[in-house]
Amino acid sequence: MHTTLYNPFTDFRFDNNSCFLSGQPLQSVDEHIQVFPHWLMRKFDLEDKPFKLLDESMRTYKQLQLPCATEVAERIAELDRQVEQAFDSGYHAVKELESVLLFQWVAKMVYGVVFNEIQAGIRQQMLSGEAMNFSQVLAHKFKNLHLMLQSLIRPMQFDGAIPFSVVVVPVDNPENTFGYRDEINTLVYSLRMNDFGLIVCLQDNGTNNVYHGEYLEKITGKVLHPIQFEELCARYFYSAYLFSRLPEYTVLTTPDMVYVEPMPLASMSMRPMFDQWQVKTFGQVLENFWKPWGYSLFEIIKNPERPMSFLLDANGDFIPANAISLERE
Template identity: 40%
Template sequence: MSQSLFNPFKDLIFDEHFCFLSGDLTNENITVFPEWLMNHFKFGDERIEMMDKSKAYTYADLKLPCSAEVKKAFEELDVKVQAAFKKGFEGMEELDQELLFQWTGRMVYGLLYYEMVYERDRLLKKGEEFKLSQTLRKRFGYFHLMLQSLIEPISFKGKKPWSIAVFPLKYSSDIFSYRDDAINLMFSFGVNGFGFVACLQDNGVIGEKQKELLDKIEGHVLHPVQFEELYARFHYSDYILQYKPEYNIESQDSGITIEVKTADKLPVFGLWDEDIFAQLLSNYWQVYGIEKEDILQFQKPPLSFLENPYTKDFIDPESIKLPF
C-alpha cells in the first residue's frame, strides 16, 4: 500500500479535525448520505442504529470531517450521480462504475467510520484500548485507498476490485430502499426505476458467481421481492467467500495503479447452506410475511422468486402478485 497517502487504519485515526479521506486538518464536514438524496426521499430525520443496537443517530446527523477539496469533489460527484438518477435506469447504467463505487463508498465508509468511533469511545470509557485485527486493518485500508481515487491519481488496472450490478426495478414512487453491511463493505439501493447491489471489495468474484442469474435478469424490470432475493444472494456469497482480496499496488510519478491479484486457491467459496441462506432471506422478506419455514418446506426445493426451482428459468416479474 502506498505510504504517501493517508491511511486512517494504520494508526486508527478517526478524529473530527482530520479529513476522513485526505487526512488534512479541517473544521468542515460532509453528510454521510448525500443531502439531495435525503431531501428527495425525506429520510434525514429518520433514525439509524449502530450494529449493537445500543446507540442511534438520525441520518442527517451522520457527518464526516472533510477538507474543502474533498467536499468539493463529492459535490461534483453528486451532480453527476443526481443527473444520472433523474434519467432512471438508463442513466445509472451508463454511469461509470468507478463513479458509482466512489458514490456508494462514501456512504459505506461513513457508516464504517461511525462504527469505529463508537467502538473506540465505548472501550475508552471502560479504560480499554481500541484494537482492530491486522486482517481488517488491511482490508479497510485497501478500501480507503480505492476511495481516494476521487481526489488522487489512482487508477485500476484490469479486473475491478468490486462487483456492482445495476438493473431496472419497480417500486412505488415514494419508496427508497437501501441495505448496508459496512463491515463487509456491501450496499444495496433501490427506488422506482432502478436498483443496484454492490460488493465493494470482492475483486469481482461474487459478480462472477452470480453472472448466470444476472444474465437471466437482463431486459426485465425486477419486482422488489426479487431485488431483495438478489441482494441476499450477494450477501450470503460474501459470507462464504474464502479468500482475502489482494492487490499489486504500484506508485509512480504519474500516480498509483491498483491491480487485482488472481486467487491461487480454489474453491473461492465455501459450501452453500440452504438453511442459513433461508434464515438470511427471511429477514429480507419479512415485509411480505414470508418466514424461513415458507422458504424451506419438507420435500420441496427452496422458495425463489428469481428462478423456477425445477427448470431454473427466470420468473417473470409481472407474474408475481405481491405488492411493490
C-alpha cells in the first residue's frame, strides 16, 4: 500500500470512470461495487426495496453502486467478510471488532450514499442548466470522511482523539429485525439486527459518547428492549444535530504512513460544544424513532420537565427490559 491520498472534492470528480476511493482510472464499466453489501441485502431481502434520495428520486438498494478498482473492491470484500462473520455470530463477536473496522464498514456505506446523492445532484444540475449549489460545510465533512475511509487502502494512524464514536449494545430484537438509519448531514448512523444495536457518529472526535456518558454507564452490561435502543439512537441523532463544531484534522503524509490527528474543538466564541437541548425538538425526534410503537409527541412531552423514557426511571435508574410494558393505560 502507498500513502498518496485522493481528494475527489478538489475538482468535484464523481463520474464512473475513476475509483471512488483511490481515484485511479477504471478499465471498464463492470468495475463497481454495491453501496450495501450483498450479504446484507440478501439476508433482509433488500435488493429491490426502494431507497429515496434527497432529491425525492427513487432507487432500489441494489441500484446504489460505486465505481471501484478491483484491488479496492477486494479490500472492501475482505472487510465485509469480517463484519458478516461477526454479525452472524452476534453481539459478543461484534463487540470484539475493532472500532476502526466498524467505522470503515459504516463509512463506506454512508459515503456510498453521499456519492450517489452527489451524482444525482450533478445530473439534476445538467438537466436544469443551473450551477451546482453545494454546501461548503458538507463538502468539508465529506472530504474528511473520504480521507479517513482511505485507511482501508492506505497505512493510516489516528493520533490523539479517535475521530468517531462507536456504540455496540445487546438488544432483544425480534427475529429478522432490520432497522437502518443514517443522517448524512450530521454523519450519524444506526443499525439494529440479530441480537445487537450499533450507533456510529462518523466525525465527532468521540464527543457524543462523552455527552451521553451517563446513559452509556447505566446500560453497561444490560440487554436493551428495542424501544430502549431506539431511544438511545434518538438521543445520539439529536445530539449530533446539536454538535456545534466543524472538526478539522492535521494530516501528515510520510512515505510509510499517513498520520491523522484531530485539532482541538475549542471555539474562540466560547459557544458550547453542543447547542441547548430542547425538550420539544427531542420529543419530535423520539416520536419518529418510536413510530413502530405509535407514541405521539403529546404523550412523549406531556410532562416537559420529565419527557417519557423507557431507558431511565424517575430516579435516573435503568429500567430492565423485562419490566417494560407497552400497553396503554
